[in-house]
Amino acid sequence: MLRLRSYVLTHLISYPSASPISSLHGLLSTTAPAPAPPISASPAFAVEDYLVATCGLTRAQAFKASTKLSHIKSPSKPDAVLSYLAGLGLSGGDVAKVVAKDPRFLCISVERTMAPVVSGLTGLGLSHSEIARLVSFAGVSFRSRSMVSRLQYYQHLFGSFENLLLVLRRNAYLLSLDLQGTAKPTIALLRECGLDACDIAKLCVRLPRLLTTKLERVRAMVACAEGLGVPRDSGMFSEALRAVAFLGEKKIAAKLEHLKDTLGWSDAEVGTAVCKAPMLLRASKDRMQRLSEFLISEVGLEPTYVAHRPALLTYSLEGRIRPRYCVFKFLKENGLLHHDRDYYAAFMVTEKVFVKKYISPHSESAPHLAEDYAAACRGEVPAIFRLT
Structure with missing residues (x-):
């Protein structure tokens, strides 16, 4: 049998x-x-x-x-x-x-629980295939009919079913916990901080734990983000909140000290940099060390210059900073850069704009430039960029 x-x-x-x-x-x-x-x-x-x-x-x-x-x-x-x-x-x-x-x-009782839950989810517009995917991520939630109202709330919060699945991959318990005691008070606090619906959705997709954390701890994170010098009405506040979330004061202090030592910054310069780019607190020590050595020691930028333009430290050294520097250096050495361009401007523009400004105009005078630049972006930096 x-x-x-x-x-x-x-x-x-x-x-x-x-x-x-x-x-x-x-x-x-x-x-x-x-x-x-x-x-x-x-x-x-x-x-x-x-x-x-x-x-x-x-x-x-x-x-x-x-x-x-x-x-x-x-x-x-x-x-x-x-x-x-x-x-x-x-x-x-x-x-x-x-x-x-x-x-x-x-x-689980199919008649008393599972079938009513599926019926409720279908009423929200979910197809059977979407419900099947949901079961795979959050099966335990199907023990309670109230998961339907929770899913409706989160789907509205995150903007789509696909975004909700991204969150559930990291925190499947969202659909099991009481909204009034966890998520809703946190969302209300984030709104008080000036974050709009889009900012809140992006932050919670990146940090789903935020919605299941006690409100007192979230308040402490908000206070810590403000302590970095990032005001609540700043466009960087959500980034600051993400940067300090779940780190703790001692760890944040250690990271600030490491930035000072690695980049040769003063306390004021650290404050300036972190206020403009809070995500520096999430960067590894090794990454900061390699970027510092390249930008300050090789490119020759002053620590103060970098402190006021901390976005330079948020890009990939191998995939963006070094290849573009090689192009800049090549153009200057061969007299193809007719006026002194700022490194920051060259590093910050999009790939499309960079190619249009610094690669395409030299297709005849430096026919191998595009090829050498592409190799450098793949990590295969040529010993020298070829002129002919």
Whole structure:
């Protein structure tokens, strides 16, 4: 019987386009063997074997999951759940992931819980394929009907279902927690800080933990961001908040000190730089060291110059700064730069603008310039850029 059940459910999961009920009747009518003689007593339900044969778990996963399902004495409820998931379009691999992550998912009542939740999500405009993807990320949330109203709130907050999935990949518990006690007070605080809906959505997509963190801690992060000298009405405030989130005062102080030592800045210059580019606090020590050595030691920029233009430290050294410097240096050495251009301007413009201003005008006088520049952007910096 266990082998038959495994066969039936495997086919249900493999062909999601068919109705689970019609598929089940079809399989039973065409593949079931002749009725066996009556058995006097039903054998005990082997949960671990069921998880392996029917749900696709490994033996190790099944052993771990079975401890949470020891109360199940019959496959009827798990069979109903798996059949319903097959109807939504979940693959066998998706089902295995859901069950391995949350074994009690097999105990959900299809009629009382899962079907009403799916109906509510469909009412919000989600397709069955989108709901199937949602199950894969946030299966535990399907134990409660209230997840529908939570999803509606978050989908509005993040602007789209795809953005919501990005967040759930990092924090699947959003759909399980009480909105009034977690997310809503935090969102209200962020609005008080002057962040608009777009800024809040971007910040929370990057930092989903913010929505499940106690309000007192979020207030401390806001105070820390203001302590960097970034006012709430500044366009950089959301970046400052992201930079200091979950770091702690000691770690932030250590990062500020490292910036001073690495770039030769004064306290005032550190304050100026971090106020304009708070994301410097998230950069690794090694990255700051390499950028400092290149911009100050090789290019010859003054520390003060860099402090007032900290965006220079936010770009890739290998993919942007060094290749563009090589082009600038080549043009100057060969008299192709007719007036002294500012390095900052050359480093900051978009790739399209840079090529238009500094590469394309020299296609005849320096025919290999575009090729050498492309090689430099790939990390293959030529010993010299070729003039002819």
